[in-house]
Amino acid sequence: MKILAIDWGNALDVVGFSFSMVFILLVMIVIVLNLFSRLVAPKVRVHKPKLVNQSGSAKNSEKEYIEDHLSANDSAAIALALHLYYTDVHDVESAIITIKTVERRYSPWSSKIYGLNNLIK
């Protein structure tokens, strides 16, 4: 009986209005953020491949470049490549092919005698 005495109309009005207002307000923020991100977000220019039609001639596209967002993986790979290039720390191969026996220098670290006979004290 107590439930019937409650002004459910008013309660539902409050819920309906408030919940829809929360949504409307946040949808407005979503729209603004989307517009905003188009203006401010970091973008890179990626070369657009030329379209080739059936006759075999390359079609001149209206835009030569398209704009795209870089993923974190792409950014990291590019950054690493640039870093290696500028600091010159990439592997430099001798580019000499040989069939000579490789001469190894003696090192106690690779010594069999040391490894087998010198026990840890």
Add this chain to the structure above:
Amino acid sequence: MRTKKYIFLLITLLFAGILTNVSAQTVVNSDSSAKVITTTSQVSPNEIQKVDKPTSGLAYIKDSFINFADSTGFAALNWQTVFMIFISCLLLYLAIVKGFEPLLLLPIAFGMLLTNLPGAGLFNAELFAGGQVHWDNFVQKGGLLDYLYLGVKLGIYPCLIFVGVGAMTDFGPMLANPKSLLLGAAAQLGIFMTYLAAVGLGFTPQEAGSIGIIGGADGPTAIFLTTKLAPHLLGPIAVAAYSYMALVPVIQPPIMRLLTTKKERGIRMKQLRIVSKKEKIIFPIFGTAFISLLLPPAAPLIGSLLLGNLMRESGVVERLSKTVQNELMNIVTIFLGITVGATATSATFMNLQTIEIMVIGVLAFSFGTAGGVLLAKFMNLFTKEKINPLIGSAGVSAVPMAARVSQVVGQETDPGNFLLMHAMGPNVAGVIGSAVAAGLMLTMLK
């Protein structure tokens, strides 16, 4: 052996308390020279009035002892206060041993303990009766916790906490995927369903609004709104909000599993784009202006939250940012916890309403979780890039625990699926959503 020692000590103390209590009551009945005013709740030593002085030395010593016994808190102990002390000890146990939101639950529980010690007079609820501060009696009657409680009553602490929360929050995932704001909005379903449930149980609209905000899973917002709409329910609501926030990893996963298929839980989402520093700086300025102009009652919470965030993202006030994240946040947390706990006196806590609030609180979190998950599933019907519905549950705020729950439940299906950063979007959007919902409740119900 040690346990036995503590039990013996506890029994001795209880025995001493009961003995003192009995002796005080016996003397009141037999001795006409002392008049003791007793109430059901607390007795102040000032209220013990001596009518005339005894003549003999022995009688004087006897009266002195009786007066001393009357002035102790043991004399005023009753089963309600003992029960409240037990509840505070239980909360302390949960905070210390079980690690349930200890940063807040520990001060809340200790505040509860302090306020229920008879005779200490640390907190006087009558100074805040009727939702107003009675400044005329404040200096004479105000205890330590009364002064600290002013920060809650005037809405200062929740806003200061929000400055700290803002300084600790990275809105990047939300800015990278603005659609996550919708999940944050859907998770506010818990607030409004709880409001209806509370109205159905006979609470006034103001009380129902305050209870409903538990569904926002945001402690400062719940405290802010409750002090404005139904200050007499602050204790139970704060305890329910923080207890259930700690129980998010228990409440949410069954609902998430129930509402999603294994295939949906295994959806892998595209990596989020990089958000520039410029975006991160402009968002708090724009967000504050936009939301505050649209919904002025939400301005204190949103303004504080985004001020803290601007301090973090601007990078020019490193010292201030660190201060609000650490020192200020910690100090305010202590004050907030103790004073909120202090409102949980036996008179306000031990009634049917408290039990109803605790029960509805679970519903609030459950509906919030379901709202977020279901909207994510609904969005998947229309969007090309599928959303893992598990991130919808993070829209209930409870930063960052709700996002961690999404990650954990997602990895149960696919251990290589990392949802944490995707879930942080709805998670921080939930903070904005609950602040907006609180502002709306304030506008409509005050």
